[in-house]
Amino acid sequence: MLALKDYTDQSAIICGNLKGALIPGFRTHKIIEIDGKKILITSIIDKKLERKAIHGLKVEDPLSSLNQLLKIPHDLAIAVLHFSDKRARHFLRTASGIDIAILGTQRGVLRKNEVINNCMIIKNNNHGKTIGYLDWDFATAKATDNKLLSINKETYSADKKIVELVDQHEAWLRQHYIKIENSKSEKTDPAVATETPYVGNTKCVSCHSEITTSWKKTRHASAYATLQKKCKDFCPDCLPCHSTGSEEHGKKGFSSPSKTPHLFNVQCEECHGPARDHIKNPEGPYKNTINAGICINCHTTNTD
Secondary structure, three states: OOHHHHHOOOOOEEOOOEEEOOOOOEEOOEEEEEOOEEEEEEEEEOHHHHHHOOOOEEEOOHHHHHHHHOOOOOOEEEEEEEOOHHHHHHHHHHOOOOOEEEEOOOOOOOOOOOEEOOEEEEEOOOOOOEEEEEEEEOOOOEEEEEEEEEOOOOOOOOOHHHHHHHHHHHHHHHHHHHHHHHHHHHHOOOOOOOOOOOOOHHHOOOOOHHHHHHHOOOHHHHHHHHHHHOOOOOOOOOHHHHEOOOHHHOOOOOOOOOOOHHHEOOOHHHHHOOOHHHHHOOOOOOOOOOOHHHHOOOOOOOOO
16 A cells, blocks of 8 residues: 555545554545535544554554544545454444445445444445445435446456556565565464464364365365465465455454464365364354355355
């Protein structure tokens, strides 16, 4: 994102709770005036992301930062939330004053017309697959039309300059995360397991050998290998759907290749839930309710 500021020209990179070293191109918010109506636009970052902050930047408290911004006179407040799906919804239940929240890091299918605390929720999309369209009625303070317009390669050909930029970014991204992982590996004691309720398939096989054998024949069992073949094994956008219990999906399992290597691939616990307590008490209740909602977080037309 810091590199992106070099390409913004007349645009601005907006974040309401990122503080620290002054960086050209950053603003806490933007006011757009249309027909006398003032639209306040901002974005808020989850405090948990502070561990990823670089260049002396600090993530301020999301709620207090948002409340300060909402004191600015406006007729419509739009906020992009860089939170996990679960934490975004928790944040919206404690925050008030946002009219439209865009979940900026989530993939999958959005429940239509979802509202929390008088705030309408819409989802961002991955890889430019759709363009969101929304009409807002200021008189009723409600959306009158809300839909996603599909963008696909059959309808729109790829722009060569954009393809080149994406390729350059992916090459840089891979090297960047390899450096991070190498640093983590040097600091991680292999004898000390990372604390997680996800135990991995090697713990399941002793009681569920037939099911585990069947699983090994599926694409899920080699999900990580498919990333390696495409040199995407360090891509943060791909790893969550090729691992088990990813933190990026709001779970407490896979965090990185160096810290949780036992959670590569889409294992039993990705669908059934963490098994640590189940192992302690096999007779107790266990298993998530498995439905299409679990699958479509990762299995979409564009990713399969």
